[in-house]
Every structure is written in structure tokens, then in C-alpha cells.
Amino acid sequence: MADSFSKISSMLESAKDLTIEAAVSASSRLTDTPSSQRTQEIPKLLNSRVDRDVLNGMKCVISIIARGEDGLPYFADVVKNVSTTNPSIRSLVLIYLTRYGEVEPDTALLSINTIQRSLTEKNPINRAQAIKSLAGIRISSILPIVLLCIKRTVTDPSPLVRSATAIAIGKAFDIEEIESSSRKQLIEFLTKLLSDSDSTVVSAAIKTYYKVKVEFASSSKIWEPIHGNFRRFCSIIKDIDEWSQCFLIDFLTEYCRKFLPKPKLYMANDTNQVIDLPEDYSQIPFPIYEVSFDNDLSLFINSLKILIYSRPESVLLAVSRAVYSLAPPSTFKEFQLNLPLVRIATSQDPHIALFALQTISYISWKDNTIFAPNFKRFYLFPTDSFAVASCKLDILSSLAGENNIKYILEELKYYSLHSRNSAISQEAIRAIGRCSQLSPEWNKKILSWCLKQIKYTNGSILNELLTVVRYLIQQKNNFTVNIANEREDIIHTTYKLSLILQDDSLNYEAKACIIWIIGEFNDVAENSIGPDALRLLVKNFAREVESVRYQILILAAKVASYEVKRIKSEVGDNDFEYNERLSTNINFKMFQHVLNLAKYDSSYDTRDRARMLNVLLNSTSSQAELASLFLQVPKPVPVVTSKNDSNADLTKALSAYLSVRDWSNEANLPSSSIRKEVPVIQNSLSAAGISSVSSTFNKSVSPPPIMSTRSISSESYHNSKPVAASAKQSYHLQSLDEFFGNDEEEDSEVGQSSSAEEDEEENSSTDESSEEEEEEGGEEESDGEDQEDQYEVDDSDASSKKAFLSKGS
């Protein structure tokens, strides 16, 4: 029996999908009708007296908007329905109003009174909706009303309404032509909500504050609401919602860098050497150090510790940013923030993983000790996309240190030779180039590996290899040219390259590149290799590809220019002897020969360059220096960085986020007493008198309907005097409202109210009873085990679970 029923219900479940789709076709009939008829049909529905028709009409209007069409033509008909009692219709109407209100302010004003009235409704959802939409209709003329309403709802007993008020404050800021006095007032309200007792309200207030803060970044007073709440925020940071956590961490980080002194570092066991935290963490002079934080700063940083267990990636990123920018790397390590970041970076979601990888790469280039223990996690999987792969390679090359370079290099070599995507291979070779900076020893090893690989690779990978070779040689040349054995290394390398040149199978691009390298370092090698390479190349000049011919020409010029310089320095200004010796010089003769060959080259470029070099080197000795300058100018070391343009936008967004403001000058910091905590505002018990009143009330008394119909009506908008009176009156009613609010909320803090006490007693009694039950369960240990066994076995899938369940019952 039970079986068949569960079957029926599952059938109904599957039928549900079908029927929903059937419902679609029924309800979307209207939106599908041509627009000419629609304009008549929809108003008819909206003006109907039957709620269902109005609802259908509203749904049509909303779906027209959702399809990207204009919903404005129905404005008047929609606004009429604002006074409906049907909650579904009303929420749709309010959404419509906030969307189009500012376009038709006059008609929209008609609805204001009704919305205001719903501020006094008993249902907090309705009140919240009302205050949000009131501020959402961005009409500047109703601003005074909005302000008054906000003033009322700031002290509303329901946290839902107070959160809505916080959002409404943010919306009111967006209203144009807002005066500075009302702004000030709004900030006051917001300040109140920031110190609210309920964490959901604080969450909403934080969001609004964050938004407002960005808009008024210039104002110096913008930090005022934070001072008094700083310590409280630190204590409640784990209770607020995920979005507010991000915002809070972000602006508190900024706050710390503005108002708190930098942490001090001192060497372990030696407190005499104290320095401020440097901007660049690689400049920390002590190998092992200890940190001392300002009390408030350590409060904030420690409050973040619990958040590393949270799930949203955005929060983890915010925490990483805060800890990284406020504390030295040792704190980052102590928090083990590397672990969650690595987890996200290797997670299945490719987009978010990319952000985490970028963050890791950003941090690693500044301090590579943080992620060094995890370097293996950045090994490439063949399934990684190019963006992920290049980011991982970037991290790997930044993490390379004496301890792990052996492993990293081995992996990089594997990727450069065995990757299925040649773009990744190229990146890997670049990464190898970056690793060479570690030490001369590794530079040497990498160089010899590269030379070995030149023979076996081709195409873009070969180009990349040669770039790295060039980079490695140039690096030696730039930094250690004075040391004899380094120079020997260069000569040795160019010699090896010249041997590779003789390999006939060499790809022409590689050939051109090698010829260039030989020419470039001909000067360092003192013409020991260049001329011989040239001699061999000239033989085949006519058979080479254009780019190779061009490079041969350049090589010849460089060899010749070296000779010219040498002879010049030997003979001095004696032009005759200079010409004499030059004309007999074999190297110069080779150059002349190449010039002759190039004269008839098929390429414009080569011919052109040949003519220029001819003028430069064949004329009088006065131009010899110019020629050598021209040909032997030291070239800048190619920058071996990742050519990763595919996610430039993303990198930009992230680096903008990770950069923080500078620390303030310590001399100008205000005293820490400004952060004395402001009292938490308990709205559910705001006035002491009320609680005593409420305690006299009995729970059983049915609440009288609370209606302050004219609390703030349009009357008060025109005349300011009654406003004060009505506001006062509303305050009184407010307190009653609060009382019932207490009753509804079961706020545990309402110790005095008898009703709440009763409730609590009830709770605790049920708790106790359930505990007892638990104990009983413990006694029936064997029984429980049986049950566990049952579901252990029955783990195949959900449907069988269901079947099992129905069998069991």
C-alpha cells in the first residue's frame, strides 16, 4: 500500500515538470500576443476586480520587463493596484514602482501614502518591503517623508525591518539633490544601525556603509561611525553574513592602515633591534623574527582567524588580503592561510581557481616562503586550461629555491617537451628561464639543457628556447663579464651554438636566431668564433632562407666592425695604414663578399641593410666608431615574463583589489581612545519603561491592532509642524509595537518579560526531555546499531533509500 502511494507521489513529481511547462504556455499566452493587442489586454486585467486577474496582469508586465522590453506604458494601471491587500500583487507592484518611479514622479507620488501606511502593518515583511520601496522610488520631493519614515523604522522592533532600513538609507543617498543636512541625518541613522544589537541588522548596515563610503571617500568624517564600533565588529565578524564579512574585512583593513600603527618586528631573542614592518617583505632583515602588534590591530587580525574555516571563496580572499597587508608573512604562515588558498586554487571551479592562483602568484613573487611547502600542488595537470597552466607555471618559477628547484625544474622540463598544447610548452620554457636567476650554478645547468634541446625541438618551442638561451647568456654578460670564467662560459656557449649551426636539419628560424646570438657576443668572444661561423655560412648563402641571409649579413658586419675597431685602435689616425690593413684583413674581405651577395638579394630589407652597412663600414675611418657603436650597442636583456594576455582583465581586477592604501604616518595617528566602544543599541528593549509595561501584560491578552494611520501622511509632508507631533505619537505606538515584537521574537535577552521567560522555560524543558530521550537511545545501543547497519548496507542510491523506507514503514 505504502509502496503504491510512494509510486504515485513520485509519478506526480515527474508530472510536475510537465504541468509547470503546461502552465507556462497558458500564462505566457498574453506576453506572446502582439504588442498592439497587449496594450489593451493588460490594462483590462490590471483594472479587474478579481485579484487573480490583477496578479496575472502584473505577472505579464513583469515578464515583459524581464524580456528586456519597456513596461512604462502600464504605469498608471499598475500604480492603482498599490493599495491591494494581496501580498503577491503588492510585491510585484512595488518592484515595478521602484523601477519606473523616477520616470513618472507625479503619478508615483499617488502611491506614496499607501506605502507609508503599510509601514505600520503588523507583518514585519510588509514593513520591510514598504521602507525599502519608499526609498527606492527615487523622487527628490519625497525625501523629507523618506527621512521621517527611516527615523521611525530605525527603532523598529523587528530586525528584518531595521535591516531593510539600513538598505533604505543607502537608497536615500542615491536620490538626487539631497541636501547635506539630510545626508548628515542619514549618516546618524546609519551609525545607530551599525551598533545595533542584532547581527543581521549590522550586516545590512555594513553593506550600506560600504557603499556610502565609496561615494564619499573624500570626506574625512566618513570613518567616524567606525571608531566606536571597531572592537565590536571584531567580535561579531563571524556572525554576520558572507557578503558583509567581505566588505567589513575590506574596510577594516583600510581602517587599520589609516588609524593604527604598523606592527613592529624584532629579532627573536634580541629585543634591541626593532623595525617597522617594511612595505616590501623581502627586505625584512631578520631570518627569524617576532612581531608585536598594536592591541586593536591584533584584535582584528585574531578575529579573522576563525574565518579561515568559512566556505565562501570571497571571504577567504578578503581574509588573505587583510592578513597579507597588515601583518608580516610569519603571521600569514601561522594562520595557515596557504592551505585554503591552495584548496581553492586546485578546486574544480576553473574561474575561482584562477583567481586564487593569481593571488598566490601575486603573493609568491613578493615572498616565496609562504607557498613553498605546497609547491607540488602547482604541478600542471594535462587537463588544465591555458590560463590556469600559465598561472601555475608562474607560481612554480616564483617558488623555486635551492631546496625544490631540482623537482620544479624536472617538471618544467617535462611540460616543455611533453605538453599537448604548444602554448603551454612555451610558457614552461619561459618559466625555466625565470628559474635560472636563482644561482649561477643553476644558470649553467639550465643553459646546457637548453642547448641540448635545441636539436630536438622546432617551431615556436625552439624560438622560446633560444630566447631563454639568449637571456641566460646576456645575464652572464651583464652582471659578471669581468670574471674570466664567466666569459669563458659565454665563449663556450657560443661555440656550442656554432656547432649546432652545422646541423643541416636545423630549422631556419633557429638558425637565424643562433647567428644573431653569435654576432651579438662576438665582441665578448673577441672574434674567436664569429669569423669561423661566418666562413661556413657564407658558403651556403644563396641557399638560405631570407631571414637567415639577413642575419648572416648582420653577423658579417659585426665581425667586420670588430676588426675595424681593433685596427683603428692599433694604427690610430693613420688613414693610409688603416685602409691598407683593412683591405688585407680576411674578416673584412668576407664582409665585402657578403655585401656583394646581399646586393642581389631578393629581399628589399636585406638589400637596403647591405647598402647602409656598406656606407657605414667602407668609408673613412672616422665612421668606424659610429659603426661599432651602432652594431655593438648592448641590447637590453629580454624580459622573460609570462605573455599571458588571455586573462588581463581578470589580473587587473585582482591586482586593483589586492593593492592597499599606505600606512599612515605614526606621528599623526589619533589616540586609541577613539575606539572606546559605543554602547550597543538594543532596539527590542529600547526604553526601560516599556519593558516594565510589557511585563505587566499577560501573554494571553490579544494584541490590539496597531494602526497609526496618520503617523506621517502627506499632510505632514506639506506642513512640518504636525510632523513632530505625529512622530511623537508614533514613538508611543512604536513602543507597543516593540512589546509585541518581543513577544514574537522570543529574544533571549528579554529576561524581564514574563512571556519570554515562559517561552524559555518551555524550550529548556523540551531540551531536557530530548536529552533524556538521547540517553534512552544510548541504552538501546544494540538497537541503534542495527539501524545503522541497515543504512550502511543500503547506500546504493536515493531511490532505493525511498523504497527501503517505505518497506520499513
Added chain:
Amino acid sequence: MFEAVYIADRNNTLIYEYLINLTSPTFKSLTSIIRLNQNSSGKNHGGTSSHSHDSSNNGSDSEKSLIEINQDFFVVFEKTTNVIIYILCSTATTPNPIIPFTFIHRLIEVMSDYFGTPLALTKIDANNDTLTLLINEMIDNGMPNVTDFNKLRDLIPFKSFLSKILSTSSDITAATNKSLSSLTNPQRARVELASRDESLNSIPWRRSNVKYTNNEMYVDVVETINVILKPTSKAIGGKNSLLSSNAATHLDSAFYSTSSLKTSATQLVPIVGSIDGQVNFISHLTGIPLLQLILSVAGLNIQLPSFHQCINLEKYLENPGTLSFIPPDGKSTLMNYQIDLDSFETRRDQLSLLGLIDIDFQTGLGSNQNEFEIRLFIKNVKSVSKIENLTIEIFCEDVIEENSNDNDNNTSNSNNIEDDRITNIKSGRITHGDFNYKGHGRAEWNLRTISSTIQPMIHGSIITTALDDSSSNSEVFKESSEQPDLIEGVTGTGKNGEDTKSPRALSSVKPLFLKLSYSHKGAVPSGIKVDSLKIISAKGLGETVKPYKGVKYITKTGDFIVRS
């Protein structure tokens, strides 16, 4: 912050849009920029997206997920199976770039909770009024507001006319179930009625007034294995006396291997690996129950797990493994964790975490050194009866990419490789499943679902053009002679065509790597177990109600790579 939400189908046709302001741009005005960017990113990495099907089959066919519209605005998007969700953000107030992505995830969660999974175009279109209400709550004033679907359930009831009928009918079934169950368990039928339907409870992740006639809760422990295995010859392995048992099995396999014994000294060693775990929970419990879930994690180094906000962290930190929580109604992920293989000292421990399948992979066999052999050894575990969706993909060098990627220098440099281009992968002996060559140097051995007692094996060979008859060589020869350059044309052929071939043809041809994928139920590689799941206190749930409990263990593979 957020300026607009757009939902489009896979062809970028708008289905739904929600503009925060009247001034926010419509989707129409952005389509061209979005299309341009999506296409160009495809073009930039044409090699990746069009050729290496392997890298695109994990769902991300476009790498770019963030498009800058202009200085002030950018769009992020996420593709699901049917729809693309776009969010337009303003640069000035969106500092944390992950927030929009997290928001999209929440939106997907909410939509699937309301409209069912998978997200379908028709469902979104049909319920766009509800969706508008939802987004109106989720984004307020451009900031993410209430995004938890449990909380949204309180604020926005979702009951269409038809679903009402359906719910009444399911009420009937429920009622009968109730009456039936009341025979055995009279307390179960007692459903406490909450009197105040307005009151919103203070637990931000649980909707108020949850009522079920059948109370049940399920725990799913799902683990995903990601690993790269690399062959290491025994001699190099060094101090691996620990591994003797493993080495023995490999020697065994070599003994049975029909080809040769010479490569048997190698064994597979993980160079990097991790297990990603998730504890999922489905709660159908009345009232506000407080639960305690105890996981036995003995001997495991669970590195900083992340928790759903409902988990009481203090309790966990006191007793690692104890999760104490008030569950959100419906589906939720309680905990994510990761186990790094690197955190284990010995190789044996590492290998023991790699799941049920041991692989023996030999390459360079046969007279042409182009054959390979794969054997799978499935460990016999009582709780696992079958391995599902077992597939082994064999990847060789994909050469065509070389041509397409370098459009500027596509003349002669790729010819070298074309000599030994892979034309086919053939299976010689195969004990189970199907073997197919998919092109681009990729073959697939599909074993589907097999019982855990068999030991499948395959012996295959890679056919390259170099091994084919000489007629194809002459083609290559011709191709390489088509030089655009005048002088090159005269002599290029002799140089590029033949010389390189002879040394290359002799070297062994082997697959680059294998990718293993499978799933099974009944056990997880880390060995984590649910010790107990108790109801500590149950407000609203009848005292003697014993909800049905279920535990499921699922193992999946993410990237299970075996290098050759």
C-alpha cells in the same frame, strides 16, 4: 556593485534580465561586446579549444570569465548546461572580484531550489515573475542581500496554481503514509503546528516552520581523487624497502605480461595528488533540530576544512571530526576538505589513498617499440560491488595543433614532426570493454560498469606515418617542398625531408599519458566514515520521532593521470 543580471541561453539570446537601475544598460546593448570577447578568446586559444578536446571536456570551453566593458563596468559570467548567467558590475565599488562569482553560485543554488535542476530555459521563462521577486531580495541597492535559499523561502512563497493542486495530492499520499506509519509508530504522525506563521526564526540559514511527515536525513561523503602518477625505475627510487609488496605485484604483472620482462623494474609513483572531499547533507526534518555528526578521521591530516556556516566551529576545534549543527532545510554542503598526498610520509600510505584501482602501464613494447599494455587491478573491498563508468583515455602527442597555432610560420617547421604523426591507435588484445580511436592522438578504452572482481587488460599499438608504407612519405616529401621562398624552394627538400627521419623512426613511440576516470559507491579512498549521526535536541520534532538516516559514500575521479 551589481548593475544588472542577465540570463541568456547558450547562443546569447536573452531569456531574462533584471536591471537595478533604469539607467543600467540592457542586454541588447552589451551583446555585441560580449560576443566579440567570447569569440576572440576562442580565437586566441584556438589550439586549446578546437583541438585538444581533452582540455575542454571539463566544462570550461571559454577560459575568459570576466569581460571589461569599459573603464567603469565589467561583466562576469558563468555557463551552466543550458544557460549563461551574466552579472554586470561597476568597477568602482566591486573591489573583491570573487564576489560576483560567488553571487552567481548562490543564484544558481536558489534557482535550482525554486525551479528544480537542471535549470531549463522554459522554467526560467515561465517563472520570471518569481525570479524577479527573488533577485529583488537577493540584490538590494546593488549589493547582495539575502542570498540563502532557506531564508528566501520565508520571504517569497513559491506556489503556482498548479503546484497547489500537486501539493494537495502529495498531501493525500502523505496523509495515507502517515496513517500507515502511525500503526507502527504513532508518534510520527504527530506534527507540531507552529502557531505564529509570521515569526521569523533567528537562524539565518534555516527557514522557519519546517514541517515534514516523513522525517529523514542523509549524509553523502563524496571524494574526488586528483593525482599524477609517474613511472620510476626501482633503482632510482632509493630507499624503498617499504615498497617491496607493491613491487612484488608489479613483478607479478610483468610475469603474466606476454611481451617482455625488461621494463618491469618501473613502478608508478604519485608525484602530486590530493583528495577533495565533501560532506553533503539532505535534511527533511521538522522543527529546529540540533544534530551531531561524528566522522572518524583517524590518522588523516585534514587540512583546514571549510564549513557551512551552520557548523559550530568551537565544537569542531575541541573535537576534530565532530560536527554539531542545526541543518539548513534541504540540500547543503556541510564541509569541504582536502587531503594532500604530500602530507604522508611513506609512499605506501600515499598509494593506499589512491582508491581501488592499481594500474600497470608498460610502454615501448614490440619490435617497433610502439606498443603498450595497460592492466588494471581492482582491489576487492566488500562494500564496493562494482566500478561505474570506468574509462581510460590514452593521449598521444597531438600534432595538428602545431600547424594551426603558428599561422605566421606554418611553412616548413612542422614537417619534422609530421614524419611520425600518429594516424591510429589500435588494440591488439583486449579482455573487456570497447576501444576506439577518437582522432587527434586520443583513444578511449571504455569499460563502462564492471564488477570489482575482474582484471581487465589491453595491449595496443600506436600507428604512425613513419611506420606506414613509404607512399605516405613521399607525400610528406612533396609537402615540404612547397616553400614560398624562391631560393628555399630549390634546396629545401633535401634538407627537411629525409635526414631527420631516420633517427626519429627508431625511437620508441608511446602514449603521453593516460587519464583514468571512474566512480564507485560504498567506500571513499581516505577511509573517512560516519561514526554516528544523532539528534541532540529537536525543537518541534516529536520527542520519540526517529527520523530515517542514510549514509552514502561516493568516490569519483577528477584528474587521474598516469604518465608514461
